[in-house]
Structure formats: C-alpha cells, structure tokens
Amino acid sequence: MYFFEKPLDTILQTKGGKVMLGKVFGVICLISLLFALLNGNAAALGSAVLDGAAKAIEVILSLGGMMCLWCGIMRVLSEAGLIRRLSRLLSPFLRLFFPEASRTGEGLEEISANISANLLGIGNAATPFALRAMEQMQKHNPHPDTASREQITLAVLNTASVTLLPANLLALRRAAGSDRPYAILIPVWITSLLCAAMALLLTSLPRLFEKKITRFPRAHRTGKRGRHG
Amino acid sequence: MGETVAAYAMPAVMALAGGFMLFGKKDYFHAFTEGATEGLQTAIRLLPTLVALMVAISMLNASGAVTLLSRVLAPVAQRIGIPSDLLPLLITRPFSGSASTAAFSSLLDQVGADSFTGLCASVIFGSSDTVVYVISVYCSSVGIRHTRWSFPCAFAVMLFCVFFSCFLCRLCFF
Numbered sequence: 085m086y087f088f089e090k091p092l093d094t095i096l097q098t099k100g101g102k103v104m105l106g107k108v109f110g111v112i113c114l115i116s117l118l119f120a121l122l123n124g125n126a127a128a129l130g131s132a133v134l135d136g137a138a139k140a141i142e143v144i145l146s147l148g149g150m151m152c153l154w155c156g157i158m159r160v161l162s163e164a165g166l167i168r169r170l171s172r173l174l175s176p177f178l179r180l181f182f183p184e185a186s187r188t189g190e191g192l193e194e195i196s197a198n199i200s201a202n203l204l205g206i207g208n209a210a211t212p213f214a215l216r217a218m219e220q221m222q223k224h225n226p227h228p229d230t231a232s233r234e235q236i237t238l239a240v241l242n243t244a245s246v247t248l249l250p251a252n253l254l255a256l257r258r259a260a261g262s263d264r265p266y267a268i269l270i271p272v273w274i275t276s277l278l279c280a281a282m283a284l285l286l287t288s289l290p291r292l293f294e295k296k297i298t299r300f301p302r303a304h305r306t307g308k309r310g311r312h313g
Numbered sequence: 314m315g316e317t318v319a320a321y322a323m324p325a326v327m328a329l330a331g332g333f334m335l336f337g338k339k340d341y342f343h344a345f346t347e348g349a350t351e352g353l354q355t356a357i358r359l360l361p362t363l364v365a366l367m368v369a370i371s372m373l374n375a376s377g378a379v380t381l382l383s384r385v386l387a388p389v390a391q392r393i394g395i396p397s398d399l400l401p402l403l404i405t406r407p408f409s410g411s412a413s414t415a416a417f418s419s420l421l422d423q424v425g426a427d428s429f430t431g432l433c434a435s436v437i438f439g440s441s442d443t444v445v446y447v448i449s450v451y452c453s454s455v456g457i458r459h460t461r462w463s464f465p466c467a468f469a470v471m472l473f474c475v476f477f478s479c480f481l482c483r484l485c486f487f
Contacts, residue, residue: 112369119378136371151352159348230459262426272439
C-alpha cells in the first residue's frame with residue numbers, strides 16, 4: 085500500500101459502516117424506505133422484498149448455467165492454447181494496465197478472454213471470464229478481503245462496456261420503430277472507448293502517483309544548479 | 314446485418330470448442346467439466362450477495378424513488394444541458410439492468426427513437442453498464458468486502474458518459 089492509497093481508503097471506508105458493499109446496500113434500503121413513505125406506497129415494499137428474493141434465485145439459476153458453460157468452454161479453449169495466443173496479442177495493453185498480473189502470469193488469459201467477449205458482444209461469456217480473472221488475481225492478493233488495484237481496474241473497465249456490435253441496443257431501437265437504428269453505432273463506439281479509457285486512467289491513477297514519488301528524490305539530489313551545481 | 318454477425322459470435326465460439334472436442338487429441342470434455350465445476354462453485358459463492366442486491370434493487374424500483382427523483386432533478390438537468398426525459402434512465406442505469414432496459418424502451422416509445430433525446434439515450438445505454446451489479450458481483454465472488462475506489466471511479470465514468478453522449482449527439486445530429 086502506498087502513501088496515496090491510505091488516505092483515499094480511509095476516506096472511503098470510515099464514516100458509518102466499514103464495508104463499502106454494506107454501505108451501498110444500506111443506502112439503497114434507506115432511500116427506498118424514504119421514498120416509499122414520501123410516495124405513500126410503503127405497502128408495495130413488502131411484496132417487492134419477496135419478489136426481489138425470488139428474482140435472485142432466477143438470476144442465480146441463469147448465472148449458474150452461464151458460469152458452468154463459459155468456464156467450461158474457456159477451459160477447453162485455454163487448454164487448446166488459443167487463449168494464450170490471444171493474451172499474447174493483447175500483451176502491450178495488459179502489461180500497461182495489469183502489471184502485477186503480467187508479472188505473475190496469472191489471470192492474463194481470463195482478462196484477455198473477458199475483453200474479447202465484451203468486444204464481440206457476448207455479454208453472457210464476459211461475466212464468467214471476468215469472475216475467473218478476479219479469482220486468479222485473488223491468488224496474489226496480499227489482503228484477501230480487500231480489492232487489489234488490478235481487480236478494481238478490471239471491474240471498472242467492465243462497467244464501461246466496449247462492444248463492437250451492441251446487439252441488444254440495436255434490437256431495442258428496431259423494436260421502438262427507429263428509421264435508422266444504426267445511426268448511433270459510431271457515437272457509441274466513440275463514447276464507450278472514451279469511457280473505457282477514462283476508467284483505465286482513473287483506476288491507474290494511484291500507480292501513476294506512486295511512480296512520481298519515486299522520481300522526486302533523484303531530481304532533488306541534483307540540486308538547483310543541475311548535476312554540476 | 315450487424316446483429317447477425319453478433320448473433321453468430323456465440324455459436325461460433327461454441328463450434329470452436331466443439332471442434333476441439335471432436336478432433337483434438339486431448340480429453341477436452343474433461344477440461345470442460347472441470348472448468349464448469351469451478352464455475353459452479355463461484356456462482357454459489359455469489360448467491361448471498363446477489364440476494365441482497367436483488368432485494369435492494371427491487372425495493373428501489375417499487376418505492377417510486379425513480380419517478381420522484383426525476384421530477385425533483387428535472388430543473389437541474391435542464392440547466393446543465395441534459396434532457397430531463399433521460400433522468401429515469403440515468404437513475405436506474407447504474408443500479409438495475411432490467412429496470413434500465415424498461416426505462417430505455419419506454420423512453421424510446423415516448424419521445425421516438427430518432428429524436429435527440431432518443432439518440433442520447435441510445436448512446437448512453439450502449440456505453441454504460443450496471444455499475445452496482447458488476448462491482449458487487451465481481452468483488453463478492455472472491456470474498457472481497459472492501460471495494461476501495463471502484464464505486465467512485467465507476468460513477469465518475471458514468472457521469473462522464475452521460476455528459477459526453479449528450480455533447481456528441483448534439484454535435485453529430487444537429
């Protein structure tokens with residue numbers, strides 16, 4: 085942990101509950117109650133809770149099926165050596181944004197598979213690949229209950245979905261009776277690429293700051309008049 | 314045309330794997346079952362967090378927070394140049410995939426898919442994802458509780474996405 089991260093972690097973790105996930109859940113619960121009281125439909129909340137729990141089981145069933153399928157397929161393709169070739173193709177990118185994983189060699193294949201699945205628009209496969217990548221990166225995580233920087237980078241990168249062919253979006257536009265559903269294709273490419281770039285930049289900031297710190301001592305050592313001063 | 318290419322991507326990958334199983338020398342089916350077992354274990358580890366998440370999102374949807382917030386924030390949105398019709402989509406997008414899809418479709422039906430608002434909404438919908446779901450699921454699958462700067466970064470990116478989409482649509486289409 086470097087100097088930049090400690091204050092940031094402290095700010096994000098103190099103030100109320102210790103864990104961020106718990107805070108998100110708590111905030112959503114309280115806001116829902118507040119708004120339900122304001123809107124006068126607090127009774128609907130009760131059935132919403134039960135519906136939510138039932139829906140969770142549905143989601144788990146489909147997610148479980150997807151996880152089984154895609155992790156299995158990934159294992160097959162990885163043993164065939166295809167994914168290694170893919171990650172070699174992406175290695176400049178991976179080395180820049182996932183240096184730890186590049187160093188240890190774990191998780192690179194899964195990250196490459198995740199990025200490729202996102203690009204191809206196979207969202208079903210992207211999630212299982214990302215989850216496997218998180219697991220592989222977790223092996224080298226010194227604090228198992230805290231996200232490592234690269235795990236954060238992967239997660240935030242996945243929220244900025246970069247897809248070459250957003251099939252879902254196009255289908256929705258077609259269904260809404262659009263005359264030119266493909267009109268937004270290029271803007272979506274531009275926007276999602278920029279969002280992904282921003283995601284990578286923001287999540288790599290701590291690392292950039294840390295590099296600057298190690299550069300300063302050398303600059304100061306030469307003094308104001310330069311090397312011969 | 315685009316959708317057919319995308320639609321073929323998944324079967325193509327399946328066919329590739331099937332091809333290896335049929336013509337490959339190693340026991341690829343065994344690899345499949347091993348990978349699938351690991352995948353299933355990960356999914357099971359996810360269940361508690363997913364229950365909490367789905368219940369919270371369901372409550373949020375039922376409480377009418379979205380409509381109330383949209384009404385409250387409409388003047389603010391107008392002032393900063395974001396069409397106020399986008400607000401339901403913007404509010405649900407980070408939280409729930411199904412609610413945001415529903416909000417998106419109803420928005421397109423309401424204002425027309427080729428209107429400025431409809432185009433902005435499409436770009437936003439295509440360049441973002443459900444922040445809370447993704448980060449929570451990814452982190453809790455490996456037992457991470459401290460997500461550090463994931464949520465702030467992801468919400469910052471989402472904010473950027475919204476502003477840039479409106480700006481780009483204004484540039485491209487008008």
